[in-house]
Structures are given as C-alpha cells and as structure tokens.
Amino acid sequence: MRATRVGWGLLAPTLIILGFVGVVPFLYVVYVGFFDWDIFAAKVGMVFAGVNNYRRLVFDSEYLAALGRTLQFMIWVVASELLLGFGLAQLLAKNFWGRSVFRTIHALPLVVAPIAVGATWRLFTIPGFGPLPYYLDKWFGIEYSISRYASHAFTTIVLMDIWHWTPFVTLTLVAGLTALPREPFEQALVDGANRWQVFRYLTLPLLTPVLVTTTFIRIMDALRVVDEVWMLTGGGPGTSTRFVGLHIWLVVFPKTAYGYGAAMSLLTLYFTIVLSWLLFIAITQSGKQTAS
Amino acid sequence: MASRPLRKTLGGVVTYLVWIFMSVFTLLPIYWMFVVSARSRVELFGGPNLIQTTFFAENYLKPLSNPAYRGYLVNSLIIATSNAVLVMILAIMATYALSRYRLKGDANIFFWTITNRMAPPAVFLLPLFLLYTRVIKIGEWSLFDTHIGIILIYCVFNLPFAIWLLKGTIDGIPAELDEAALVDGANTLTVIVRIIVPLAAPTIAISGILSWIFAWNEYLFAATLTSVNARTITTGLAEFVTVTGTNWGEMAAMAVVAILPGLLFLSLVQRYIVTGLTFGAVKE
Numbered sequence: 001m002r003a004t005r006v007g008w009g010l011l012a013p014t015l016i017i018l019g020f021v022g023v024v025p026f027l028y029v030v031y032v033g034f035f036d037w038d039i040f041a042a043k044v045g046m047v048f049a050g051v052n053n054y055r056r057l058v059f060d061s062e063y064l065a066a067l068g069r070t071l072q073f074m075i076w077v078v079a080s081e082l083l084l085g086f087g088l089a090q091l092l093a094k095n096f097w098g099r100s101v102f103r104t105i106h107a108l109p110l111v112v113a114p115i116a117v118g119a120t121w122r123l124f125t126i127p128g129f130g131p132l133p134y135y136l137d138k139w140f141g142i143e144y145s146i147s148r149y150a151s152h153a154f155t156t157i158v159l160m161d162i163w164h165w166t167p168f169v170t171l172t173l174v175a176g177l178t179a180l181p182r183e184p185f186e187q188a189l190v191d192g193a194n195r196w197q198v199f200r201y202l203t204l205p206l207l208t209p210v211l212v213t214t215t216f217i218r219i220m221d222a223l224r225v226v227d228e229v230w231m232l233t234g235g236g237p238g239t240s241t242r243f244v245g246l247h248i249w250l251v252v253f254p255k256t257a258y259g260y261g262a263a264m265s266l267l268t269l270y271f272t273i274v275l276s277w278l279l280f281i282a283i284t285q286s287g288k289q290t291a292s
Numbered sequence: 293m294a295s296r297p298l299r300k301t302l303g304g305v306v307t308y309l310v311w312i313f314m315s316v317f318t319l320l321p322i323y324w325m326f327v328v329s330a331r332s333r334v335e336l337f338g339g340p341n342l343i344q345t346t347f348f349a350e351n352y353l354k355p356l357s358n359p360a361y362r363g364y365l366v367n368s369l370i371i372a373t374s375n376a377v378l379v380m381i382l383a384i385m386a387t388y389a390l391s392r393y394r395l396k397g398d399a400n401i402f403f404w405t406i407t408n409r410m411a412p413p414a415v416f417l418l419p420l421f422l423l424y425t426r427v428i429k430i431g432e433w434s435l436f437d438t439h440i441g442i443i444l445i446y447c448v449f450n451l452p453f454a455i456w457l458l459k460g461t462i463d464g465i466p467a468e469l470d471e472a473a474l475v476d477g478a479n480t481l482t483v484i485v486r487i488i489v490p491l492a493a494p495t496i497a498i499s500g501i502l503s504w505i506f507a508w509n510e511y512l513f514a515a516t517l518t519s520v521n522a523r524t525i526t527t528g529l530a531e532f533v534t535v536t537g538t539n540w541g542e543m544a545a546m547a548v549v550a551i552l553p554g555l556l557f558l559s560l561v562q563r564y565i566v567t568g569l570t571f572g573a574v575k576e
Binding site: 004007008010032123129223230276 | 304306307308310311314315317318319320321322324325328336339340342382383385386388389390392393394395396401405408410411412413414415416417418419420421422423427444445447448451452455480505508509510511512516526529530533540543544547550551554555557558559562563565566567569
C-alpha cells in the first residue's frame with residue numbers, strides 16, 4: 001500500500017481552501033447569529049443576545065412569506081422542467097436529421113450567465129419596451145405587465161427558469177437514456193410488450209437513479225435562485241417575487257443588521273437541508289416502489 | 293389503427309414541430325437582445341420591431357471605451373482564468389489522492405466536498421462579507437475587493453464540481469499504470485504529470501472550461517465582496533440596469549459581451565460541454 005502521508009499531502013490544499021471558504025463562514029455565521037450586531041445602532045459592537053434573533057425570526061412575516069414564495073416557485077419550476085425535459089429527452093434520444101443542431105440550441109441557456117439571463121428577459125418583457133407585452137396587447141388584447149401585476153411577474157420568472165434550466169433536465173435524461181442497457185428492451189419486444197408496458201416497467205425504473213439525481217440538483221438550484229430574479233423584477237412589484245436568497249441580500253446588507261442576518265442565513269440553510277433531505281427520502285422511496 | 297410507416301412519419305413531424313418550437317422559444321429572447329444592442333435610441337423609440345438591418349456600433353464602443361468597464365472585463369478575465377487554473381491543479385491532486393490512496397474517511401471527504409457545491413450562496417454572503425471586511429485584516433489590508441479573495445471563493449463551487457467530474461475518469465485509469473511507474477522509481481508528482489494528466493486530458497479540459505464559465509458568470513459574491521478594484525463584468529452589467537436606467541442599447545451590448553465567451557465555448561466544443569454539464573448526474 002502507498003504511503004497515506006502523500007495522499008493527505010495531495011488532498012491538503014483542497015481541504016484547506018474548502019475549509020476556509022466553506023466551513024469557516026459556516027461556523028462564523030453560527031457564532032454571529034447569537035449576537036445583536038448593527039454597526040449603525042446606538043451601541044456599537046456585538047452584544048450577546050442568546051436565541052433572541054431566532055425568536056424574532058419565527059415571527060418575521062416578511063421572511064416567512066419569502067420562504068413560502070421560494071417553495072411555491074421551486075414546486076412550479078421543478079415539476080414543469082421535469083415533465084418538459086422528460087418529454088424532450090424522449091424525442092432527443094432518437095436519431096434524426098438536425099439532432100445535434102437542435103441540441104446545441106437547446107443547451108445555449110446553460111452557458112449564459114444568470115445575470116445576463118435576467119437582463120435578456122428584462123429586455124424581452126419590460127412593459128413599454130419589450131416585444132412580448134407589445135404583441136400580446138396588439139394581437140390578443142391581453143394586458144401583460146411584469147411591473148404592475150404580481151402574478152405576471154411570478155409567471156414570467158417561472159417561464160424564465162424553465163427557459164434557463166429545462167435543457168439541464170433534458171440533457172441529463174438523454175445521457176441517462178442512451179446509457180441504458182439494450183438487452184431488456186430487445187427481450188421485451190420479443191415477448192410482445194406494448195409501448196406503454198416498456199415505458200412503465202423498463203424505461204422508468206431503469207432511469208430512476210438519473211431522475212432522482214436530476215430532480216435533487218434542480219430542487220437545490222431552484223431554492224437558491226437570486227441573480228435572474230434580481231435583474232428581471234428586482235423582487236417586485238412590491239415584494240411579490242422576493243425569494244429567500246434575494247430577501248437576505250436586500251434586507252441584511254442595506255440595514256447592516258448583521259446578527260439578525262446571520263440567524264436568517266443559518267435558518268435558511270437549515271430549511272434547505274431539511275427540505276432536500278425529506279424530498280430525497282420521498283423520491284428514493286417512491287423510486288423503489290416504481291422499481292419493484 | 294394507423295399503418296406503421298404513417299405513424300413513423302407522423303412521429304417525425306411531431307419531433308420536428310416540437311424542436312422548432314423549442315428552438316424559437318430559446319433563441320427569441322437572445323435574438324431580441326442582439327437586436328436591441330444594434331439599435332440607436334431613436335430606432336428603439338420606433339417600437340419592438342423584430343427585424344434589424346443596421347448596426348449601431350456605438351452601443352458597444354461607448355461602454356468599452358469607458359475605463360471602468362474595460363477594467364471589469366480585465367478583472368473577469370483574470371479571475372476566471374486564475375480560478376480555472378487553480379481549480380484544475382488542486383482538483384487533479386485531490387482526485388488522485390481520493391482515487392488511489394486508502395485514506396481514513398475518504399468517502400466522507402468526497403461527499404463533504406460535493407455538499408459545498410450545493411450550499412445556497414446567499415447564506416454565505418454575510419459571513420464571508422464580515423470575514424473579508426472585518427475579521428481577516430492585516431493592518432489596512434483585507435481580502436475585500438481583491439482578486440485573490442474572489443478567486444478563493446469561486447473554489448467553493450468549482451472545486452467540488454471539478455473533483456466530481458474527474459473522479460470517474462481517474463478511477464477509470466488502470467492503477468497498474470502508475471504502480472509500474474512508481475516501481476521504476478518515479479515519484480508521485482511525475483506519475484500525475486506524465487500519466488494521469490495526459491490520459492485524463494479531455495475531462496480536465498471540460499472541467500477547466502466549465503469552471504472558467506461558472507467563474508465568469510458568477511454575480512452574487514462578486515457584487516457583495518468587491519467595490520472598485522476587483523469588480524467583474526456581471527456586476528458591471530447589473531450596475532448598468534440600476535444606474536443608467538433605460539439605456540437599453542448599451543445594456544444589451546454589455547449583456548452580449550458578457551454571454552459571448554460562453555456561446556463561443558459551446559459552439560467550439562459543443563458535445564464535450566454538454567457531456568460535462570450533465571456528467572454530474574450520469575456516471576457512464
């Protein structure tokens with residue numbers, strides 16, 4: 001066996017850097033969360049506050065509303081992207097003329113900076129300038145305004161996220177579909193199984209691991225969305241599209257409520273972990289049932 | 293019951309209809325951004341006409357001749373490139389260690405590394421901001437608004453991603469190859485440089501390119517942890533919206549500049565990037 005000392009030596013720089021930018025901030029946020037700390041307050045410096053920050057947080061209706069909106073957003077986009085991506089993957093897994101061109105176009109949004117995604121959609125949908133509200137009004141007489149109606153803003157953000165991230169689902173599922181073994185499918189054809197049976201008893205269970213991972217990654221990403229929303233609506237109209245990441249960003253920094261912000265960050269992290277853990281268990285359980 | 297060839301043709305038609313629709317849906321907003329970036333203010337007043345034949349270069353030239361925005365571009369280049377190089381060197385070393393040595397708790401270390409990629413960045417903004425401005429401070433010097441500060445932070449998502457991608461490839465290289473070299477008296481570093489790097493080159497290239505794109509695209513940390521010296525192009529773009537308000541032409545031009553490297557990489561090494569982007573979910 002090789003000297004483990006060399007192995008640790010190779011691993012050390014990575015562990016040190018990830019410790020510095022990953023673990024230290026985490027411990028620090030736990031620490032700061034127990035203090036009253038506001039650099040504009042009368043009493044400068046950190047004052048120990050116990051769990052007061054957390055007590056306040058549980059009754060902070062703005063924060064809770066932001067959490068609720070994030071959850072709602074997550075459910076909408078993950079469900080739509082999975083359904084759409086699954087369908088598109090079925091169409092893309094087969095070979096047809098022009099397939100790679102369509103795939104490249106489909107993959108485009110994945111390399112666009114989220115902030116530029118927001119800018120693009122802003123130019124496209126802003127009232128009085130973008131073509132979408134203009135033509136919706138001209139052709140269908142629909143009044144569409146992301147700066148006036150909360151529901152329009154929310155729908156547009158969902159649509160933007162579908163635009164941005166469906167390709168990820170499609171492409172992972174295509175990779176999963178093409179990596180499936182051939183024999184079971186050939187055997188099923190010989191046995192006279194129909195399309196639905198092949199899909200239900202072969203494709204779906206065999207694809208479950210990929211589906212679970214994809215869903216999981218999409219859930220985590222949807223929960224932390226900030227940049228695009230900030231560029232498109234700035235959280236508005238009012239606070240109607242202020243998701244939790246944006247809420248932390250907009251509330252903590254201008255107000256310099258550091259202790260409270262730290263508690264908010266930590267609680268959000270806790271919710272994210274618990275939620276994804278529960279969802280992970282739920283998905284793997286239902287996956288097992290489908291497979292059996 | 294339709295006959296077989298008919299059903300096949302029908303399926304083909306549906307496939308093309310769906311993909312043409314999807315392509316239009318994908319391209320339309322991006323196309324519109326290009327159109328806006330090519331229009332003068334006067335043209336833009338004419339309403340959202342989708343066809344464009346002229347090109348108003350001033351939208352590009354004006355911000356690009358502004359030293360502030362040129363600085364943002366240079367900063368983005370420095371930060372993305374240094375981060376990609378640093379990440380690649382560290383990831384190759386770390387993945388080699390995880391793959392070839394039996395280290396105590398290496399599975400846990402691998403898993404922990406990956407979880408860093410998943411953490412919501414908004415949660416880490418405040419502690420990193422405080423650490424960078426107040427806690428880690430030597431005299432007047434702090435990590436706030438420095439290139440190195442941002443480069444280090446981008447490791448938090450790029451390093452796990454690169455390790456994740458490389459793990460499969462390096463695991464797939466037969467260990468006998470490097471054992472033979474070790475027996476011949478080569479040291480570990482030589483083995484990594486002479487055997488592992490050439491054999492894993494495609495994966496290394498993909499993860500390098502993707503790390504570069506992710507670093508170039510990042511906004512939230514750059515916006516919070518820089519002010520003047522290390523501002524990046526994405527923060528410049530966001531400033532454009534808030535500061536200039538309705539200078540749509542120049543804003544679109546800046547957005548085009550911001551997305552250009554990504555589009556360029558995608559068109560050059562399309563298939564590899566697609567594999568890389570999805571590799572995390574599919575172990576082949």
